[in-house]
Amino acid sequence: MAIPSLTQNSSSYIEGGDEQTLFNKEKEDGSDQILSVLPRERGWLSEHIHLYQGFWYSTGVLKGLLILQKHFWAKPSDILLATYPKSGTTWLKALLFTITNRTCISHPNQNPLLTANPHELVPMLESYAAANPVNPKPPNSLMHTHIPYTSLPESTKSSGCHIVYVYRDPKDVLVSCWHFVNMLKPEAVPRISLAEAFEKFSKGVSPYGPYWNHVLGYWKASIEWPERVFFIRYEDLKKEPCFHTKRLAEFLGMPFTTDKEGESLVSKVVEFCSFKNLSNLDVNKTGSHSGFGFPVIENKIFFREGRVGDSQNYLEREMMDHLDQVTEEKFKKFHLKTFSQEDDEKSEVPIAL
Ligand SMILES: Nc1ncnc2c1ncn2[C@@H]1O[C@H](COP(=O)(O)OS(=O)(=O)O)[C@@H](OP(=O)(O)O)[C@H]1O
Numbered sequence: 534m535a536i537p538s539l540t541q542n543s544s545s546y547i548e549g550g551d552e553q554t555l556f557n558k559e560k561e562d563g564s565d566q567i568l569s570v571l572p573r574e575r576g577w578l579s580e581h582i583h584l585y586q587g588f589w590y591s592t593g594v595l596k597g598l599l600i601l602q603k604h605f606w607a608k609p610s611d612i613l614l615a616t617y618p619k620s621g622t623t624w625l626k627a628l629l630f631t632i633t634n635r636t637c638i639s640h641p642n643q644n645p646l647l648t649a650n651p652h653e654l655v656p657m658l659e660s661y662a663a664a665n666p667v668n669p670k671p672p673n674s675l676m677h678t679h680i681p682y683t684s685l686p687e688s689t690k691s692s693g694c695h696i697v698y699v700y701r702d703p704k705d706v707l708v709s710c711w712h713f714v715n716m717l718k719p720e721a722v723p724r725i726s727l728a729e730a731f732e733k734f735s736k737g738v739s740p741y742g743p744y745w746n747h748v749l750g751y752w753k754a755s756i757e758w759p760e761r762v763f764f765i766r767y768e769d770l771k772k773e774p775c776f777h778t779k780r781l782a783e784f785l786g787m788p789f790t791t792d793k794e795g796e797s798l799v800s801k802v803v804e805f806c807s808f809k810n811l812s813n814l815d816v817n818k819t820g821s822h823s824g825f826g827f828p829v830i831e832n833k834i835f836f837r838e839g840r841v842g843d844s845q846n847y848l849e850r851e852m853m854d855h856l857d858q859v860t861e862e863k864f865k866k867f868h869l870k871t872f873s874q875e876d877d878e879k880s881e882v883p884i885a886l
Pocket residue numbers: 616617618619620621622623624705708709710712806807808809811835836837838839840843
């Protein structure tokens with residue numbers, strides 16, 4: 534299979550920030566030295582991805598992560614959404630923003646989500662840190678990261694802040710990632726074929742990968758500290774959005790009332806954050822924002838199909854079987870729900886060890 538060669542230009546992906554500041558910071562942190570000794574592979578979009586603490590990162594993300602590990606201090610009141618890319622980040626950003634600012638729903642014309650994409654309202658830590666190395670903590674208390682649990686800055690654990698993690702069927706994650714990188718790629722970068730994406734993803738050589746270790750890190754933390762780490766499956770949230778939105782609000786210490794008014798508010802929150810509603814807002818159809826190291830990124834790129842099982846329209850049977858088999862092997866021994874029919878019929882709330 535021919536592997537597309539990525540050009541120099543591609544290294545601009547997720548670099549983020551003023552280059553001079555980044556350069557100075559990099560020298561100060563010694564991240565240049567670290568980068569030079571780490572194993573590296575060709576990236577999906579960036580020129581390289583680097584293996585650090587067991588996970589793969591693009592150069593810009595890794596610089597952001599190194600800054601965070603040294604200089605990020607979480608507060609107990611912070612809420613950190615954590616995801617593997619393409620697992621439901623945009624959806625959960627909208628849901629968490631709405632749950633924590635629920636008066637927006639009663640004043641529909643003033644809802645910030647009507648004029649801003651969820652990614653603008655909930656900043657991504659590693660991009661923010663790369664762009665603001667001197668003060669890498671965003672002013673928001675609701676933040677997001679794709680960083681795996683074991684590499685999170687220590688204060689996200691010691692502060693007792695809330696962490697919310699969503700995971701999704703890796704087959705759908707892979708297909709969603711593949712579409713995303715091909716939509717985002719600069720002109721000069723050749724398309725990555727689905728076969729190549731599958732091969733890299735299966736080996737764990739994907740941005741923030743291996744996917745399975747990413748999920749298991751948060752799963753184990755949620756078992757050990759259930760009051761601190763909330764863990765949910767995209768597919769379960771799709772099936773019972775009101776039930777899980779209520780659980781999420783309770784976890785955050787902001788429960789909805791159990792009367793008719795409370796129930797109606799939950800339905801409105803869920804409806805507002807649905808794929809159908811968000812993807813049809815003008816801001817998400819035609820708007821754009823700066824982020825992910827790109828000067829401008831179109832908001833519509835975050836809304837494609839929003840369905841469970843769309844991967845069967847793209848992956849060959851053997852690819853699907855392989856990913857299912859790896860997932861069964863990796864997840865079953867930790868009693869984590871997989872994506873087989875049998876597991877889907879079980880209770881929606883993952884059963885603790
Ligand atoms: N509201 C809502 N409900 C359900 N699904 C949604 C929603 N918003 C976005 N999506 C779908 O989520 C996929 C994008 O994943 P992420 O948001 O995690 O992407 S990113 O990591 O932030 O780039 C991507 O999935 P695919 O359609 O399978 O590609 C989006 O369409």
